[in-house]
Amino acid sequence: MATKIIYFTVNGRPEQAEFPVDCPAQDVKDLFRAAAEAGPHDILKLLQSLEKKILLEAGETPTIVYEIKNQVELFREKLEMYGLIWLTDLRSKIDNIDLLIMLTSAVCHDLDHTGYNNAYQINARTELALRYNDISPLENHHCAVAFEILEKKESNIFRNLTTEQYKRIREGMIKCILATDMTRHNEILNKFKSILPVFDFTNKDHKDVLMMIMIKVSDISNEARPMDVAEPWLDCLLQEFFNQSDMEKLEGLPVTPFMDRDKVTKPSSQTGFIRFVLFPLFIELANLFPCLEQHIIDPVRKALDYYTEMEKALEKKQNRTQNEKMGKAKEMTQDTAKEPEVQSEQQQTSNQNFSKPGGALKPIVL
Numbered sequence: 233m234a235t236k237i238i239y240f241t242v243n244g245r246p247e248q249a250e251f252p253v254d255c256p257a258q259d260v261k262d263l264f265r266a267a268a269e270a271g272p273h274d275i276l277k278l279l280q281s282l283e284k285k286i287l288l289e290a291g292e293t294p295t296i297v298y299e300i301k302n303q304v305e306l307f308r309e310k311l312e313m314y315g316l317i318w319l320t321d322l323r324s325k326i327d328n329i330d331l332l333i334m335l336t337s338a339v340c341h342d343l344d345h346t347g348y349n350n351a352y353q354i355n356a357r358t359e360l361a362l363r364y365n366d367i368s369p370l371e372n373h374h375c376a377v378a379f380e381i382l383e384k385k386e387s388n389i390f391r392n393l394t395t396e397q398y399k400r401i402r403e404g405m406i407k408c409i410l411a412t413d414m415t416r417h418n419e420i421l422n423k424f425k426s427i428l429p430v431f432d433f434t435n436k437d438h439k440d441v442l443m444m445i446m447i448k449v450s451d452i453s454n455e456a457r458p459m460d461v462a463e464p465w466l467d468c469l470l471q472e473f474f475n476q477s478d479m480e481k482l483e484g485l486p487v488t489p490f491m492d493r494d495k496v497t498k499p500s501s502q503t504g505f506i507r508f509v510l511f512p513l514f515i516e517l518a519n520l521f522p523c524l525e526q527h528i529i530d531p532v533r534k535a536l537d538y539y540t541e542m543e544k545a546l547e548k549k550q551n552r553t554q555n556e557k558m559g560k561a562k563e564m565t566q567d568t569a570k571e572p573e574v575q576s577e578q579q580q581t582s583n584q585n586f587s588k589p590g591g592a593l594k595p596i597v598l
């Protein structure tokens with residue numbers, strides 16, 4: 233199917249997506265704008281038509297793909313999951329209920345996010361931490377909110393399914409959404425690595441781990457998107473990080489190091505995240521689906537180069553500023569050393585203070 237890229241903005245943020253060539257650009261733009269203003273109820277209502285399509289047109293044609301794409305791409309945040317399903321041709325390997333679980337989980341997995349992570353919730357003893365006994369408070373909350381919405385008659389997109397099917401979807405969604413707690417990252421990744429050599433799509437345990445890995449990948453795959461889309465999103469994320477660490481400092485709580493504005497910069501945050509989190513995860517998924525290499529590994533490699541260069545440039549700039557400061561301090565102290573006779577009594581006292589341990593400067597003897 234021939235496609236084209238449509239560029240647009242949502243709430244001032246640049247976005248882009250691939251569509252069939254005959255898709256009218258203006259319609260897509262309006263659709264995305266409407267979606268950006270939509271609340272969780274609207275989102276689930278829109279998913280309803282996706283569910284119908286999955287159930288009614290199981291042996292789909294490119295049209296249904298387009299439908300799914302349209303429905304899911306409305307929610308920029310999680311269009312990555314659709315992309316992964318499409319690129320890996322997962323529709324030929326797992327059934328429609330599993331696809332529905334993955335897509336719905338991707339849309340719902342961050343519902344009602346507070347902007348403060350689990351560490352904060354637990355340390356600040358928030359209502360969520362108390363309610364969920366410090367066990368993945370946020371993810372438990374996102375999932376509970378999703379099902380609260382789904383229980384409502386007007387937004388229950390699963391109402392036409394059998395009790396058995398609903399049970400399976402609920403179990404699957406809970407598993408997927410809880411898997412997005414990053415403190416479980418190594419546990420889930422290690423499980424996946426251990427089954428990879430014998431991976432079997434018909435084995436339920438294997439499939440469950442794969443679904444968890446897929447939602448994790450789509451959750452943290454911002455850097456796999458084009459740089460001009462990924463960077464503004466990252467700026468917002470860092471803003472959220474700094475906001476949390478500022479609050480932790482203000483409230484006397486342990487400060488989350490990777491969120492501390494005094495310790496991390498944009499490039500240092502990304503080079504670390506790409507090396508230690510993204511690559512190890514993405515590489516394993518690409519081991520199962522080699523076709524993903526060009527879509528998730530290559531762009532992330534580019535992002536790593538980009539942020540490595542930015543980090544070097546920043547370090548150079550910081551060194552230069554520091555040298556300049558030291559140079560100025562030296563000049564000042566030399567000037568001070570040249571004018572001993574005209575010092576007032578007060579100046580003499582303050583110079584003595586500088587020489588004391590803890591004084592701001594140690595001039596003259598420099």
Ligand SMILES: Nc1nc2c(ncn2[C@@H]2O[C@@H]3COP(=O)(O)O[C@H]3[C@H]2O)c(=O)[nH]1
Nearest residue numbers: 412414451452453454455466501502505
């Ligand atoms: N530094 C960094 N962290 C990220 C990036 N993408 C996702 N994350 C983190 O991974 C977390 C996944 O769960 P959340 O969405 O709650 O919060 C996310 C961020 O804390 C990224 O590009 N850079």
Ligand SMILES: [Zn+2]
Nearest residue numbers: 341342412451
């Ligand atoms: Zn999340």
